[in-house]
Amino acid sequence: MFDVQKPETAVDQTAIKIAARNVQVFYGNTQAIKDVDVDIQDKTVTSFIGPSGCGKSTFLRCLNRMNDTIDSCRVEGEILLDGQDIYAPRVDPVQLRARVGMVFQKPNPFPKSIYDNVAYGPRIHGMARTKDEIDEVVEKSLRRAALWDEVKDRLDTPGTGLSGGQQQRLCIARAVATRPEVLLMDEPCSALDPIATAQVEELIDELKQRFSVVIVTHSMQQAARVSQKTAFFHLGNLVEYGDTNTIFTNPQDHRTESYITGRIG
């Protein structure tokens, strides 16, 4: 059932980019995440899997403080990015989110031109000031998102006019344009057809050359295909975390085993 690829692991990928210690998340009085400890390595694809409502998306949104935008949400514990607590008072979530980019489940391009969509981040952060600089960032980001060849002649057309897969790659281009160190992806392929999914997966593999990528996915095949590390969440707990092939071939916890063999979820 699982054709697990053996990921080629390079030596320098073991550096820890994000370390979460004892993370708890509450929505009002209900606890969504309990005691999660996890180390996310640099230049690696880490996937979060688990049944619906297990808290994997919630945890992902903690990593760039997107949960701040929800009134009733409260996060406890420590999340360290390069050894610095991102929930420390002096950290500005705005700056953090530029360093930890995010791609959402449903493609959400702004109702602006393709060019403006990609240039949005660099412009507001003042990373590129002249027209040439911005042109360069836009081209580089679109190339990285493997979209350049398809849209280079119509950069002025609205981003909402692209197909679903193209829109999602545009959103990836928009996220990588701010040169983030970590890229969070919340089920990026769930709204895409198989061909577009394959393109995005290929892209993720490329992206891990430069960033640490964290991807939430429903599809165990996808996790097996793209990631080197896998974390299994169940009912708000991180049940098991380890190398993807270990998790899929030799899970330690019986819940993990039940999930990947299709008995729960």
Add this chain to the structure above:
Amino acid sequence: MTLLAFVILLAAVVIGYVMNLRAARAIRDGGTRMHSLEGFHGGYAALMTLVPTFFLIIVWLLFQDTVITAIVKAGLPAGVLGGKGTGEVQLIMSEIRSIAGGRIFGTPEDWKLEAAEHLVALRELSGWLLVAVTAALASAMMYISRRTVAAEFRARQGVERILHGLMVSCAVVAIFVTIGIVASLLFETIRFFQMVPFWDFVLGTNWEPQIPIREDQVAAEGAFGMLPVFLGTLVIAFIAMFIATPIGLLSAVYLHEFASRRVRGVVKPVLEVLAGVPTVVYGFFAILVIAPAIRSFGDNFGLPIAPNTALAAGSVMGIMLIPFISSFADDALGAVPRSLRDGSLAVGATQAETISKVLFPAAIPGIVGGILLAVSRAIGETMIVVMAAGLIAKMTINPLDSVTTVTVQIVTLLIGDTAFDSPKTLAAFALGMVLFLMTLCINILALRIVRKYREIYD
């Protein structure tokens, strides 16, 4: 008399219901299987009797006075109305009516007393006729519906057809209202243009509708150029929008993006209260507080300020429109999908940047629609300007001067006794036509924009 007619109607409805119910029961008890339940047979009779008879009574009541007055007028001795204007004839008729009602002032002429007696007699006759006709129609309908009772008669469908027809006519009333508006305005406007040339009205820059009523009166000739009135309307509407748009939009932005749930819970009802205050109250507020404040401000700085400044009326109208614009903008911002907001925040935009660069541009069509509707309200708003703006039409755009508006002119021209043959009265209808067309165009445009916009995100 009218009461008696209604009692007869009610009785007929009840009797018809019971009769049909009993008849249907009798058939069922005879062992025949009925298509419809007995209740529907009863209901069928009740509705068949109620609907036509009720309409007859209403139509009768609506028109009896008009008809009686016409008959009395025709019965007046020859010559007494000769050479009199509509206003005087109306006065005579209302005098006759009040004599008939038992209120006699002074010693009226004999022919007036006779006419009053005639009127009383006709009213009595009409009352009895109404009772007779009601009874006749009600029993006829009862009879017709009683004959329908049969095992295979589809009484339920009959009832549903009648109800369906009633509902359709309710919906059609809405169309009749529009037709009524257009017809009444059009009719009187055409009569107006028979007295005053069309282009004098549309392009004239002089508005002095006070024309002599009696021959010997010294007064202006009467000029009906709508441009200064129109300009005044625009000046006041512009001041109002100038105040309401920024305040309304900014408060919507704050409420939508920055306010905590608690603040929202307080501010929203406050804005709703502001929106629910009747305009006559705002008008009084303008003359009680705002106008004196502006005047004393002007006195301090030596500015020449008219007693009824456009600024006072316009700014109070602006206050009135704040909640209107704010709630429209809040809805429009709320209609932008959350994912766009998330997308912008996720690349590290601040809330202010998200609002101004992503949400606001995306919500622009909805906001523009709301602003257009607010403009149409400002143009059509009446009480604030009637109380706080001026009466004299001036070609000026100085907000510290006194200007008049279309609605002010309509109200002042029509308050008091009105005769439907003077250009002064008819001018109000012509202005009403202008107002109606103007607001209609803006409304259609605004509603179209808003609807298009909703379709994008639904």
Add this chain to the structure above:
Amino acid sequence: MTDQTNATGFDWDGPAFQSQMKKRRRSQIRLKLLGLGAIAIAFLMLMLLIGSLISTGYQAFTQTHLKIEVFLDPEHVDPENPARGNYRQILTDTMKVQFPEVADDRAALRRLTSILSNGAQFTIRDRVVANPGLIGETVQFNVPVSDDYDQLNKGLIDPETPEAHRRLKDDEIANFELLKDRGVVTKPLNTALLTNADSRFPELAGLKGALVGSFYALLTCFLLSFPLGIGAALYLEEFAPRNRFSDLIEININNLAAVPSVVFGLLALAVFLGWFGMPRSAPFVGGMTLALMTLPTIIIATRAALKAVPPSIREAALGVGASKQQVVFGHVLPLAMPGILTGTIIGLAQALGETAPLLLIGMNAFITSAPSTPFDSATALPTQIFIWADSPERGFVSRTSAAILVLLTFLITMNALAIFMRQKFERKW
């Protein structure tokens, strides 16, 4: 965060980015403050509005009265015909008793009598007509004083201003002070504000006529617009086929909701008064006009309430073999009723405050008695406010504010009722 530039090559802690961040934070705060300022202005205006109304209006809820012993002289009142008595003279005599020193000065006496309201003689007349046995006796009366003295007693006329600039002269003020010292001046609750009809004299003017007129108008409006609105909404939402005809009605209703109210007044004037010859100033006609304006509101609210009933209810009833109408009248309409009623109350509250169309059909007439049927001439609350706001007498300023407070009380009560119903009966599906 970290000092060294990271792998992606952008210096997040560099001075360029930090100064940029400072600017961005400042503009964020600026927008926030602007928004707060806008809300503060709206708040302030509401406070100013309510504050100015209360500060001018509370005075009208009391009315200065004078307690006087009136000798009902049979010389001036004929027991056979008490209604035709010379009550003015009786009052003059009463004041003569109070101020014996001016008894022979007719001019001074007339000015003294003017302390009393013009309506005082009618108060006495009505008592005597009701009980002719009082004639020849001395009876205590509590009569309102005239507007100027009422203002003086409430401190609205300042005795310190130069004599030429105020309505009451020094001797008049002195006389009134004398009466005050004797303890005959009282300031009870002004019940006349609600129990009297309109009057030319502020101290006698009340809202009864307007309240009854508004009640009749609203009743008419409700009886017409409620069934018509529900009927039209049911048809459009549940039965109408999607075609040009129903589209036309729909566009039509949306546009009607935004037609200026004064245009409805023109319609009523031309059609109801002009073509149908209905009576001027009648609350019934006013109610019909308001019904036309309320109709779109009720239709829109009803359709929203019907839409909120989930299709599963309809399907369940249709599934057991009910006809479409049985489903709608038996299930959907009752479930939607709270929403419909809420919308109707809000529509009626709007109608209660509507003024312009009522002015055009003559509901701003000066009428000194409350209407006894919906077909009599009457005013309504908002038009009464308009009339009083236009009146030059000082006393009408506070009465206008008081009338507005009464109107606002009704509106707030109606809206509170609507909110209460929405919360009590609102169902989450």
